[in-house]
Amino acid sequence: MSVASGVFALALLVATGWWPMRAFGARLAGDGLGGRIGLALALGAAATGFVQLVLSLLGLATGWFASGVLAVASLALVAARVGSSDDGRSPRPRAEAEVVTRARRLDRLVIGVVLVVACVSCFAGVGTPFRADGGKFWAPRARELAVHPVAEAPSLVDADAIGFHRDYPLLVPLLLAPVFERSPPDATSGPKLVLAGFACALLLLAGSLLLREGPAGRLLLLAFGTLPAWTSLDVRESLVAGGYVDVPLALFLLVLVDAVDRVRRGVCCAGDVVLAAIAAGALVATKLEGAAELVIVLVAWMLAGPRRGLVGWIVGGAALLAVPTLLLRGVALSSPPIADPGLLLDGGALLARSLPLLAGLAAIAFDASVFGLLPLLLVAVAWRARPALGRFVPLLVLGMLAFMACVYLATTMHLGRHLLTSAHRLAFHGLPALCVLVARGARLADEPAQGGSEDASAATTAEGA
Amino acid sequence: MRASADAILRVVALLAACALGFAALDVTELDGLPGFPGLDAWVAAHPDPRDLGEQGLAAHAAERAALRVADVHMLLAGLSFAAVAWALLPRRPLRACAALALGSAGAGLGTTAVSVHVQQERAASGAWTLGDDALVGVAGRSLADTLRGWRTTIPEDATVLVVGTQDWLLNPVAWALFPRRIVPLVVPVPSGWSAEQVADAAATLPHGEGTRRFVVDLAALAAREAAAGGADARDDEPRADDAPDGDARDAGFVAIGADGDPRGVRDAGAATRPALQELPR
Structure with a gap:
């Protein structure tokens, strides 16, 4: 019953996102069905989450009605061919198709391996209940929101009742709430299936993007798609077992960064700006860290250029979509802060935390039980790709590292415990986007004489200017 | 070459x-x-x-x-x-x-x-399932049976005060007793306290007055779990907001010599106390 509800919820999310995917993201999603489903799920989740949050703020418990209406509306728009004049497909000439046969065989092999891992990952996620923060507040909040609107949810507004991180955004719990509503009291497999669906969407979209980037993209997909964290059942190491919402955040960040990269390189259409704005709004509505990561992406873009004038459109769209989340902060009780900025000015605290922080962050790159050898591979590919990376990617990486450093230097928890329980998930947020950017840089660096480098040279020229 | x-x-x-x-x-x-x-x-x-x-x-x-x-x-x-x-x-x-x-x-x-x-x-x-009952996975088999029993005892409109610092048991308890109002008081139960002392101290607390009230003693529950060889459903993430509750401190839950014992079970008295008691109105 619960699994069936989860399947139905995923189908509704994909259906909801299908029209926006065709209207705004056909280029990003690419030719393959996998990329399209992945992007449609991300956009459907964003749209459904925003509407559910608004309805919940208006006093309605979260149910299926909004999801159903959105899905039907999206499919109706697709059927009416509204806004889908460019379906993004680019038929490959016959001669080129023959040349790439060997590459296609390798692609299929990699896809096969990643699908096996994804399948096991789904079972690892769906078959295990929520744990740690998943069991502490993500799932309980979703269960509450299926019964109460946000203004009446005990964990948000009752100071005595159990409730952790009351100020966390609610996009993902609102997507899980209808599944909980249709599940028996002790069932977790349906809601976990929705989260596993996000993991599959991330793999599909990252795979679709990486396979377009040639051999380096294929290698990065192989390493990313077989990360030990996909199938591990240990809560610290797993992307799926605990029931956290870091994978949806990584999915939205991937959409945002890829759309921004297209805009920067001038290979975009207006749809990419819309996509970036939707993904930016979804980041803010998913986790507190999402807002910081949005700022990092936009600041990196502002510093690296070009086409900085379009940043305003994305900020405006994201701000509009973030309004319900900001209103939510006015409804819910405040929580004890998870960071104390005063610690950033405390010499003693900085001294005590500096070396453990450096050691902890350095160790993440070698924590092969979580990330395999992917960090080392990323460095190796980035070294080859450095002529085409420009300033955007290094600024992005520096921004992410600076953010992590600030979070942990100012944490109100014991630094070692906080690093142990969250650093890998925080580092994972930007990993898929970084893989795509680095693979793209490697392709552009390896193909200087081909048309594919036009966008790179345009970007680097504009950066120089 | x-x-x-x-x-x-x-x-x-x-x-x-x-x-x-x-x-x-x-x-x-x-x-x-x-x-x-x-x-x-x-x-x-x-x-x-x-x-x-x-x-x-x-x-x-x-x-x-x-x-x-x-x-x-x-x-x-x-x-x-x-x-x-x-x-x-x-x-x-x-x-x-x-x-x-x-x-x-x-x-x-x-x-x-x-x-x-x-x-x-x-x-x-039973800890991995695609079915509709994941409570064994959440809490372990013996604790799951205990919690199922509590659901029949505690009405859905009741308030449940939870005392003790064994926070690895708090999540399963809160999960199983949803949608009851759970009030977590992350305070140690003083070593050697009897069931009556726990109930008397809890009864003085203001939380949930006007409703049927129950107190869950996590220290006693941990002792029962240890005796039953129950699955370790511990949750290793410390909370940022686990400061002791002021009312509970006033009620005597944090006594001199009280031992916050989140992992082991060293309180001999805990094994003899009931883990769930209804408080007088």
Whole structure:
């Protein structure tokens, strides 16, 4: 019953996102069905989450009605061919198709391996209940929101009742709430299936993007798609077992960064700006860290250029979509802060935390039980790709590292415990986007004489200017 | 000349793969591995502003040491796969990258195989299920049975005060008793207290007045679980907001000599107390 509800919820999310995917993201999603489903799920989740949050703020418990209406509306728009004049497909000439046969065989092999891992990952996620923060507040909040609107949810507004991180955004719990509503009291497999669906969407979209980037993209997909964290059942190491919402955040960040990269390189259409704005709004509505990561992406873009004038459109769209989340902060009780900025000015605290922080962050790159050898591979590919990376990617990486450093230097928890329980998930947020950017840089660096480098040279020229 | 040099390098890579593979196997025999040189001395000289306490720090250090074993094992195994791949791959521009990718995939597929095995084991014990009852997975079998019983005892409109610092039991209790109003009071129950003392102290608390009220004693529940050999459903994430509740402190739950004992069960009195009591109106 619960699994069936989860399947139905995923189908509704994909259906909801299908029209926006065709209207705004056909280029990003690419030719393959996998990329399209992945992007449609991300956009459907964003749209459904925003509407559910608004309805919940208006006093309605979260149910299926909004999801159903959105899905039907999206499919109706697709059927009416509204806004889908460019379906993004680019038929490959016959001669080129023959040349790439060997590459296609390798692609299929990699896809096969990643699908096996994804399948096991789904079972690892769906078959295990929520744990740690998943069991502490993500799932309980979703269960509450299926019964109460946000203004009446005990964990948000009752100071005595159990409730952790009351100020966390609610996009993902609102997507899980209808599944909980249709599940028996002790069932977790349906809601976990929705989260596993996000993991599959991330793999599909990252795979679709990486396979377009040639051999380096294929290698990065192989390493990313077989990360030990996909199938591990240990809560610290797993992307799926605990029931956290870091994978949806990584999915939205991937959409945002890829759309921004297209805009920067001038290979975009207006749809990419819309996509970036939707993904930016979804980041803010998913986790507190999402807002910081949005700022990092936009600041990196502002510093690296070009086409900085379009940043305003994305900020405006994201701000509009973030309004319900900001209103939510006015409804819910405040929580004890998870960071104390005063610690950033405390010499003693900085001294005590500096070396453990450096050691902890350095160790993440070698924590092969979580990330395999992917960090080392990323460095190796980035070294080859450095002529085409420009300033955007290094600024992005520096921004992410600076953010992590600030979070942990100012944490109100014991630094070692906080690093142990969250650093890998925080580092994972930007990993898929970084893989795509680095693979793209490697392709552009390896193909200087081909048309594919036009966008790179345009970007680097504009950066120089 | 170049071909022979390449052949020598391939042999060296295979030898390195063997050495790394054996080292990966050897590492698994260890109970723990030390951290970065000098780090422990630095931490001892400059304690973190948020102190874990001596016991907590020791537990944290032991956990880190054990996790390092898993990380180093996987790193060595991945590098071993990568060295084999490098030795077997033809000379191409992305040869080193391909070797790293294949090494990473080897480590990932190894974890996948282990995951399948563990999922099978958990399915046999009821902790892994695609069905509609995951309470055994949430709480372990013996605790799940206890919690199911409590659901029949506690009406849905009741308030449940939860005392004790065994926070690894708090999540399962809150999960199983949804949608009842759970009021967590993360305070230690003084060692040696009787059931009556717990109930009397809880009855003076203002939370949930006007409703039927129950008190869950996590220390007693932990003692029962330990006696039953229940599954360890511990949750290793410390909360940022676990300051003791002022009302509970006033009610005497934090007494001199009281021992917050989140992991072990050292309170002999806890084993004799009921874990659930209804409070008088």
